[in-house]
Amino acid sequence: MALQLWETLKESITVYTGLSPATFFTILALGLAIYYVVSGLFGSSDQHHPSSRDFEEKMEPLPPPVQLGEISEEELKVYDGNDPKKPLLMAIKGQIYDVTQSRMFYGPGGPYALFAGKDASRALAKMSFEEKDLTGDISGLGPFELDALQDWEYKFMSKYVKVGTVKKTVPVTDGSAAGEPSRSYRP
Ligand code: HEM
Known part of the structure; x- marks a missing residue:
């Protein structure tokens, strides 16, 4: 079954491309290899991750917090x-x-x-x-x-x-606020 499919594929390659199956696959493999090398050299960040790059450009880094x-x-x-x-x-x-x-x-x-x-x-x-x-x-x-x-x-x-x-302008009755270490509960 698989063999029959393979024979049909080889036949179609010869009919449609005029090339022998071996030549066809060699050209196909070379083409793929060249595509990956070229796209790896030029396109990696631009073409494959446009959204993350745009995101980084738009998101300005936060300035460090300033003590007031x-x-x-x-x-x-x-x-x-x-x-x-x-x-x-x-x-x-x-x-x-x-x-x-x-x-x-x-x-x-x-x-x-x-x-x-x-x-x-x-x-x-x-x-x-x-x-x-x-x-x-x-x-x-x-x-x-x-x-x-x-x-x-x-x-x-x-x-x-x-x-x-x-700066406190209103009386704070709950003594647990940081900066007020002494809690005094008087009846
Ligand atoms: C229907 C009612 C409410 C819903 C569905 C709701 C939902 C949410 C959700 C989904 C978040 C994000 C949580 C996170 O990603 O960390 C959030 C954060 C928050 N909620 Fe609500 N909320 C409700 C009511 C309230 C009320 C009544 C208050 C206060 C009066 C409140 C104060 C806050 C605050 C201050 C944050 C931000 C906390 C932070 O800075 O991480 N929310 N809420």
Whole structure:
């Protein structure tokens, strides 16, 4: 069966190309070899991976996070992503994190853009997007809300670089915020 197929193939090669099967396959092999050598020399990065190359060109490398020290809430607002040259910052419990790498979350038009340039502790604790909760004031929160906030803080500490702290203008009643080592619970 296979032999018959092979005979038919050889016959068709001779009929259609006028070449003996041996010559035909030699030319075919040479052609393939030349194609691979030439495309390997010139085309590898341009032709085979156009998308990854374009991607690298469009994605500018992120500048290293800049330490800001202690800044006011007013100063923090400047880093809300509206100026693309500035890093995107967000604070939790008074600790400021550089979230520039997650521009798709916090940049303009992103689902969490409203948190950028702010201490969003209260909103995160309450899982709220309400304007009144976009504040670092965490007074009066319940234990579950404080737990949720703690989880967010851990997530941010492990994912982002801390670049500063927010000058406190509102009293922070929860003593667990970093930078406040002494917890004092008085009855
Ligand atoms: C229907 C409700 C929600 C859905 C389906 C949702 C979905 C998501 C998804 C898919 C991500 C990306 C996770 C990742 O890739 O790491 C995310 C991230 C995030 N979500 Fe939500 N979310 C919801 C509600 C909320 C609420 C209520 C808040 C807070 C008020 C919130 C705050 C955040 C934040 C801050 C991030 C980014 C965390 C980071 O920087 O890695 N989300 N959410």
